Amino acid sequence: MSNPSTWRPETVAVRGGWGSDPATHAISVPIYQTVGFQFDDTGHAARLFNLEEPGNIYTRIMNPTTDILEQRMAQLEGGVAAVAFSSGMAAITAAILNVARAGDEVVAATSLYGGTWTLFTSTLRDFGITVRFLADDDIAQADAQFNEKTRAVFVESIGNPRLDITDIKAWAEAAHAHGVPLIVDNTFASPYLERPIEHGADIVVHALTKWVGGHGNSMGGIVVDSGHFDYGSQKFPQYSVPDPSYHGLIFANLAETAYITRLRVKVLRDTGAALSPTNAYHILQGLETLPLRMERECQTANDLAKRLVEHPQVSWVNYPGLSSHPSYQKAAQYLRPGFFGSMLNFGVKGGYDQALRVMNRLSLWINVANVGDVRSMTIHPASTTHQQLNPEEQVLAGVPGDLIRLSVGLEHPDDLWEDLEQALSH
Ligand SMILES: Cc1ncc(COP(=O)(O)O)c(C=O)c1O
Known part of the structure; x- marks a missing residue:
């Protein structure tokens, strides 16, 4: 039996997360172009809504075509799971909003895509989240930018437009020394050139719009979580305090799936930037030849x-x-x-x-x-x-x-x- 956990990236890119369609035996991933999914009965519906049982509810939150893309990207990046979004910017915004709230802060490198720069300096500021940039991206000076309000660190693996290669290990050490996760935008490298989680990153984001899709026909984004970071500390009450929108669920109790579960069932559910199943299909086709x-x-x-x-x-x-x-x-x-x-x-x-x-x-x-x-x-x-x-x-x-x-x-x-x-x- 070939063991998927030992597959090399070339094999994962064409086979990860999918064998054939259980209903029809189709080997190409079908486009499940549907909004809703029929429940077996009212008990089944209630269990799905209460997160007691996994299953499809509504395409804004999950979809079987998108699910294959999420599994494949998680496998390529060496993460526990992934959530796809309608664009790279939607993925970056969601990755931050899943850890930072009004009054919180983020530390970031300056060598960033212009859209991310504007998000950080304008829209997040309007939300009450302050982003502190590290001058010259000099990691030796990083301590000065951290304080008790810091909740995450954000860098790109290959910075745009300087094309500088980020010292992920050093940034991860700085983030962890201050008790916060490191988020890496790995768009320019793609998981074929670099796997930031292996160097200590906690969360990886991509604009799937670029090299992963690769054909300039579909917008998309994704957040992959390593499952390594412990969100149980007092810095993250949204994880450690019972959540009233889930009958008192404490997300931190989900251990390695805490971040990714909250990202899907809170941030994606409430902000709605879901990837369309047809775009997930196009991006999967692109990923096969990455x-x-x-x-x-x-x-x-x-x-x-x-x-x-x-x-x-x-x-x-x-x-x-x-x-x-x-x-x-x-x-x-x-x-x-x-x-x-x-x-x-x-x-x-x-x-x-x-x-x-x-x-x-x-x-x-x-x-x-x-x-x-x-x-x-x-x-x-x-x-x-x-x-x-x-x-x-x-x-x-x-x-x-x-x-x-x-x-x-x-x-x-x-x-x-x-x-x-x-x-x-x-
Ligand atoms: C490095 C990087 N991250 C994120 C984005 C945003 O992706 P999208 O255009 O899919 O929102 C881009 C877009 O060019 C990018 O280059």
């Missing part, structure tokens, strides 16, 4: 980075696979050997205006605000995603005016290079 896509995309990105370094019109290249990159050593510690991700940034000689001219001469590279697609994509952040910042702030955010961002897809590397070459050399 290892193959990552291998090819990372190889092409590495190849293009090396060619760009040599180009006379290029002033600098930011790619963790270059030995000159500040995170090159950390990549060896945290990423699958020989893999450095499929994102790279470079600067065009001549600055902002010249970068725009190069962008407008590209034809194979698609100018779009997305990453992690099978199609290669590019954007000029200073005139789009970061246009509200002044030039000094843009440099601080790691997006100077000469920067062109590339998300490398599956096209032939020579075709991608020829398009870049003609645009740069025009």
